[in-house]
Amino acid sequence: xxxxxxxxxxxxxxxxxxxxxxxxxxxxxxxxxxxxxxxxxxxxxxxxxxxxxxxxxxxxxxxxxxxxxxxxxxxxxxxxxxxxxxxxxxxxxxxxxxxxxxxxxxxxxxxxxxxxxxxxxxxxxxxxxxxxxxxxxxxxxxxxxxxxxxxxxxxxxxxxxxxxxxxxxxxxxxxxxxxxxxxxxxxxxxxxxxxxxxxxxxxxxxxxxxxxxxxxxxxxxxxxxxxxxxxxxxxxxxxxxxxxxxxxxxxxxxxxxxxxxxxxxxxxxxxxxxxxxxxxxxxxxxxxxxxxxxxxxxxxxxxxxxxxxxxxxx
Numbered sequence: 001x002x003x004x005x006x007x008x009x010x011x012x013x014x015x016x017x018x019x020x021x022x023x024x025x026x027x028x029x030x031x032x033x034x035x036x037x038x039x040x041x042x043x044x045x046x047x048x049x050x051x052x053x054x055x056x057x058x059x060x061x062x063x064x065x066x067x068x069x070x071x072x073x074x075x076x077x078x079x080x081x082x083x084x085x086x087x088x089x090x091x092x093x094x095x096x097x098x099x100x101x102x103x104x105x106x107x108x109x110x111x112x113x114x115x116x117x118x119x120x121x122x123x124x125x126x127x128x129x130x131x132x133x134x135x136x137x138x139x140x141x142x143x144x145x146x147x148x149x150x151x152x153x154x155x156x157x158x159x160x161x162x163x164x165x166x167x168x169x170x171x172x173x174x175x176x177x178x179x180x181x182x183x184x185x186x187x188x189x190x191x192x193x194x195x196x197x198x199x200x201x202x203x204x205x206x207x208x209x210x211x212x213x214x215x216x217x218x219x220x221x222x223x224x225x226x227x228x229x230x231x232x233x234x235x236x237x238x239x240x241x242x243x244x245x246x247x248x249x250x251x252x253x254x255x256x257x258x259x260x261x262x263x264x265x266x267x268x269x270x271x272x273x274x275x276x277x278x279x280x281x282x283x284x285x286x287x288x289x290x291x292x293x294x295x296x297x298x299x300x301x302x303x304x305x306x307x308x309x310x311x312x313x314x
Contacts, residue, residue: 052065074110
């Protein structure tokens, strides 16, 4: 027995070592376990892992997609919200021009991408724009809850969006209550505030009350914006995100392309101008500068260059 025991012990050690190696989990396997879903066909034909229609809340449109580097070790994460006046469009629109090339650029540099839907103004139980904005907070908290399990650094998060999605990114990114770990906000074709009455000084001869009577589309938006009621000052203040800006906030990337003339020659309202005028970004940038906050835009760098600069300097 004394002669056999050493050989038996050696066999057991080698067997255990072999089993341990077999049990080493890959990053992809870990992501599958955490997200409770297998990767799917990547809509951008990229080599990263792609998981779609994951849930971050109980509402119907509380869903998101996530792209992760195939071998793990993302250098940071971008949470992006699509546009659509809080009434239409979908996260899948982001996989088309002009955003597809931006996402591909970031994925090539091992940036994780979260691309989210959110409640419409017309969604069940919506209390107006505040519900859509608060969905952004739900998503942020959800990603924080799973971040360490998929190697995401919660101190390297950037929020981004287009139009209404940019508003969600700014509303969350400019509040200390929500923006822990957020180092940048990318706002493309954004509005400057969701106190719609504060748009009046930005445009010559603009009266919100007047255009709600002359534009059926704007009337519908306005009637839904504050939950179908005449807004109180408290409600207006709660969504007036330009006044949240202070020197402690993350860096901003602001870029709008529309001009300042919102009335067409025939007297109709150009809603693209009203929603996406450079007057909005000029006002935001002015507030940021006054507070000593760093800001950038398309005349300085591309959105992906902004994101990569922030993530790599941390």
